[in-house]
Amino acid sequence: MFPTPLEKTSRQWQISYQVLLPIVLIIWLLPLIAVAIFSIKPEADFVNGNYWGLPSSFEMFNNYGKVFFESDMPRYLLNSVFITVPTVIGCIILSSMTGFALGVYKFRGNLLIFFMFIAGNFVPFQILMVPVRDLTLGLGLYDTKMGLVLFHIAFQTGFCTLFMRNFIRALPFPLIEAARVEGVAEWRIFVFVVLPLMKPALAALSVLIFTFIWNDYFWAIVLTQGPDSQPVTAGITSFNSQFRAAYHLMSAGSIVAALPPVAMFFLMQKHFIAGLTLGAVK
Amino acid sequence: MADLGATTPAPTRSWYKRNEIAVTPWLFLLPGIAFFALYVIMPIFQSFWISFHQWDGLGEKTWVGLANYERLLGGDRKFEISFWNNLRWLVLYLLAIPMGLFISLFLNQKVFGIRLYKSLFFFPFVISQVVVGLVFSWFYLPNDGLFDVIVGWFGVDISGGILGNPNTATYGIIAAGLWPQTAYCMILYLTGLNSVDPEQVEAARLDGAKGHRMLWHVILPQLKPATFIAFVVTIIGALRSFDFIAVMTNGGPFGSTRVLSFYMFEESLSEFGFRMGYGASIAVVLFFIMLTFITYFLWSMYQDEKGAR
Numbered sequence: 001m002f003p004t005p006l007e008k009t010s011r012q013w014q015i016s017y018q019v020l021l022p023i024v025l026i027i028w029l030l031p032l033i034a035v036a037i038f039s040i041k042p043e044a045d046f047v048n049g050n051y052w053g054l055p056s057s058f059e060m061f062n063n064y065g066k067v068f069f070e071s072d073m074p075r076y077l078l079n080s081v082f083i084t085v086p087t088v089i090g091c092i093i094l095s096s097m098t099g100f101a102l103g104v105y106k107f108r109g110n111l112l113i114f115f116m117f118i119a120g121n122f123v124p125f126q127i128l129m130v131p132v133r134d135l136t137l138g139l140g141l142y143d144t145k146m147g148l149v150l151f152h153i154a155f156q157t158g159f160c161t162l163f164m165r166n167f168i169r170a171l172p173f174p175l176i177e178a179a180r181v182e183g184v185a186e187w188r189i190f191v192f193v194v195l196p197l198m199k200p201a202l203a204a205l206s207v208l209i210f211t212f213i214w215n216d217y218f219w220a221i222v223l224t225q226g227p228d229s230q231p232v233t234a235g236i237t238s239f240n241s242q243f244r245a246a247y248h249l250m251s252a253g254s255i256v257a258a259l260p261p262v263a264m265f266f267l268m269q270k271h272f273i274a275g276l277t278l279g280a281v282k
Numbered sequence: 283m284a285d286l287g288a289t290t291p292a293p294t295r296s297w298y299k300r301n302e303i304a305v306t307p308w309l310f311l312l313p314g315i316a317f318f319a320l321y322v323i324m325p326i327f328q329s330f331w332i333s334f335h336q337w338d339g340l341g342e343k344t345w346v347g348l349a350n351y352e353r354l355l356g357g358d359r360k361f362e363i364s365f366w367n368n369l370r371w372l373v374l375y376l377l378a379i380p381m382g383l384f385i386s387l388f389l390n391q392k393v394f395g396i397r398l399y400k401s402l403f404f405f406p407f408v409i410s411q412v413v414v415g416l417v418f419s420w421f422y423l424p425n426d427g428l429f430d431v432i433v434g435w436f437g438v439d440i441s442g443g444i445l446g447n448p449n450t451a452t453y454g455i456i457a458a459g460l461w462p463q464t465a466y467c468m469i470l471y472l473t474g475l476n477s478v479d480p481e482q483v484e485a486a487r488l489d490g491a492k493g494h495r496m497l498w499h500v501i502l503p504q505l506k507p508a509t510f511i512a513f514v515v516t517i518i519g520a521l522r523s524f525d526f527i528a529v530m531t532n533g534g535p536f537g538s539t540r541v542l543s544f545y546m547f548e549e550s551l552s553e554f555g556f557r558m559g560y561g562a563s564i565a566v567v568l569f570f571i572m573l574t575f576i577t578y579f580l581w582s583m584y585q586d587e588k589g590a591r
Contacts, residue, residue, distance in 0.1 A: 002475065002483050002501050006391045018393065025402055031417045031461070032405070034428060038420070051426045098314035101307035111587065113311065115580055120322040122518055122576045126546040126565040130332055130339070130558050131325035154321030157314050186306040215410035217525045222551070233412045237529070240416070247420060258413045265408040269401060276466070277473035280508040 038251035039063055046247050063252040071242060072227040073253055076235030080260070083145050083152070083231050084213045088206050090153035091160045095205070096198060098157065099164025100190050104176060114165060121158030125218050128155075136223055145229045148220065152213050160205055163278055167201040168194060204275030207268045211261040232257040326569070333562035339550075343559070350563035360537055361564070364545040367452050368521065368571070371541060374456045375463060375520035379512045382467025383505075387497075389468070390475045400472060407465040415529035418458035419445060445531050448538035455526050455539055463519055467512045474508030475501075510582065517575050521568070542568040 006014055026033065034052065040060040041050075050056065067073050102114050132151055133142070141147030171194065179189045220234040227235065236257050243249040265272050298305060333350055335343035354361050389400055406414065422429050424443030433440070440447050444454035478501060486500045502509070524543045531539045533548060540548070542564055550561030 001390070001480060002478060002496065003387055003390065006393060017391070021393070021399060024388070025399060028403060029405065030428075031414075031421050032409075034421065035417050049426060051423075052428050052431065094314045094317060097310040101310035105303070105307040107304065107307055110307075111584075113315070115584070116323070117314075117318065118583070119576050119580060120318060122572065122579070123322070123326060124521060124543060124565065124568045124572050125524070126543050126561075127329045127569045128322060128325040129329075129547070129565065130550055130562055131328035132321060134328075134339075135321070135325070150317075151321050154317040157318050158322065161314065186302055190310070211408060215412070217410065217412045217528070218547075221528075222547075233410050236412060236416070250416070251420070254413045254416050258409045261408050261410070262405070265405075266401065273404075273469060273473065277470055277508075277511075280470045280473045280511050281477045 035251045035254060038247050039255055041248045043246065043248055046245075051247075059248065063248050064256070066249055067252045067256055071239055071253070072235060073232070073239060073256060075227050076230060076232040076239070077256070077260075079145060079227075079229055079235070080214055080231040080233075083148050084210055086149045087152040087156065087213045088209045090149065091156045091209050092202055092205060094153065094157045095160030095164045096195065096202070097190075098161045099168050100194055102161065102165040103168030103171075104173075104194070114161070117158045117161040121155070121162065129222055133222055143224050143226065143229055145224075148223050148229070148231075151219060151223065152216070156209055156212065160209070163205055163275065164198070164201060166278065167198065171197055200271065200274070203268065204271040204278075207264050207272045208275040210264055211272075214261045329562045329565050329569075332559055333566050335559045337556075337558045339556040339558045346559065350560050353560070354563050354567065360540060360545055361542075363537060364540040364542045364564075367539065367541045368568075370452055371456055371459075371520040371523050372517065374453070375459065375516055375523075376513075378460050378463035378467045378516050379509070381460070381464045382469075382512065383471050385464065385468045386471035386475060390472065400469075404465050404469050406462040407469070409462070411459075411462070411525035412529050414458060414462055415455075415526045418454070418461075419530045422454055442535070446535055448535050451531055451535060451539045455523075455530050458530065459519075459523060459526050463516060466515060470508045470512050470515075471505060474505040478504050514579050518572075521572055521575075542571075 006017060037055060040058055040063065041055040042057050042059045042062075045051070045053075045056055098117070102110055136142050136147040136151070139147070141150070175193060175197075176189055179193050180186075184193075214231070215233060216231070217233040220231050224230045224234065227238070230238075236253055239253045240250050243253070332343070334345060334347060336346045336349075337343040385403060389396065389403060421427055422444040424430055424446055427443065430440070430443060440450055444450050482500060482504070483496075486496055491500060522543060523541055524547065527533060527539055527541060527544045528547075533540045533544055546561045546564040546568065549557045549564060
């Protein structure tokens with residue numbers, strides 16, 4: 001293990017490490033801690049210039065209540081859910097199929113198609129912007145959740161295919177061959193042999209895509225406008241213009257907007273990190 | 283669940299049954315490829331095409347040949363600023379890699395609650411960039427912002443605040459961006475460190491290797507895959523920077539924080555009219571910058587694939 005495990009170091013360093021750890025963490029998370037404190041402060045604190053001191057009164061329920069009952073925030077949150085969940089499902093379905101095709105079969109162009117998916121995943125959004133906006137307008141899906149969902153599914157399929165294909169490649173191939181010898185149809189091999197083994201990959205991809213899509217901002221402002229279909233990342237900016245300079249409300253709103261992916265991460269931590277660090281270990 | 287008809291080879295087998303292994307992958311690929319082609323591959327070529335036109339996004343396109351590129355590369359101030367800012371992003375964003383490595387080395391211990399510490403350190407990456415941007419813009423507020431207060435103790439006064447001053451605004455945004463990116467690199471390295479071969483480390487230790495020499499000669503070579511991924515995600519992240527700029531400064535002050543991705547958006551969908559053709563030409567330039575990196579990444583991955591066979 002590197003660096004030297006703590007139990008083999010001097011007593012002094014052991015103690016200083018234990019002391020240092022929480023201090024470093026607090027410094028690291030300082031911006032977030034500040035916002036959390038902002039969100040429970042009364043308005044008067046900001047008027048009086050007490051930005052970074054302790055709250056003069058505890059206004060958490062008041063502030064968060066305003067976010068939920070006196071703004072469009074709940075609508076934006078709901079929009080985000082209706083954009084994110086279908087995207088996750090769509091991506092998983094499409095990419096488990098493409099991943100299966102590219103991971104199991106040997107055919108001409110296999111690697112070429114695989115690389116096309118990876119390369120497409122890396123292109124700058126801006127080169128897609130004008131045509132995708134045009135296409136969405138043409139389909140009559142501009143400013144709808146559906147328009148965003150379709151694009152997100154298509155784009156994320158690139159990353160998901162990379163993930164699924166590499167995962168399937170690591171599965172024991174003899175299992176598939178055995179099924180073939182038994183005369184099992186190929187699509188049944190996919191459904192009954194491969195798919196059950198892919199559960200960890202499906203879980204990892206679901207949380208990753210959920211976070212990516214929930215946090216998307218660029219496409220939200222390119223393809224939607226207004227509270228009917230805008231997700232919460234775009235909504236937070238109009239929320240902020242509604243409560244201009246009301247830092248206690250803006251920070252409460254930001255925390256609400258950021259919470260779902262955070263909850264997702266803490267609930268499915270193992271899968272999340274497994275997905276994110278794919279390829280970091282050989 | 284075995285289909286008996288398929289196990290006995292008979293001349294009556296259908297065309298599909300005979301060619302099953304050859305046809306199936308294409309059937310499975312079809313929906314994915316169709317979607318990807320429609321929304322990703324084709325738009326790339328369409329953008330190239332649009333970049334040779336003058337177009338407001340609604341009416342007819344007017345062919346202007348290379349005029350957009352001539353204007354762009356022939357002394358457009360905004361383009362130059364954006365380009366240099368992109369370079370700043372690229373270079374400074376790479377700091378996330380050594381910083382991430384440093385934190386991961388710090389956290390790679392087995393003490394009580396270390397798992398929770400690791401997740402809390404990773405936390406900033408999970409939050410949307412919009413929220414991180416907002417948080418940092420409050421942190422940077424002139425006079426009242428914590429940052430201004432702290433540097434004030436040392437007698438430093440940045441006029442207009444970090445984000446209000448054209449000389450510092452871009453660096454302020456990059457610093458905000460480094461926060462989640464460092465967290466990402468950290469988690470990559472933590473995973474990498476987990477799988478470092480303990481026998482090699484012990485052997486090196488017996489040979490008297492310690493500290494940075496150990497890190498450089500024994501640990502880092504084993505972390506190569508993690509470093510590669512960290513490079514990929516950091517470079518792509520740097521060139522994709524948009525959310526932070528849109529939220530924190532909206533390109534200002536005086537356009538000093540524009541990058542190519544933001545400038546493109548501004549030209550194409552600004553309130554002063556839609557210059558889609560010009561915007562597309564900016565996107566094409568950005569695409570070619572990105573392409574040099576993409577080609578390198580793909581080439582590295584191809585070498586791996588060849589090795590795997």
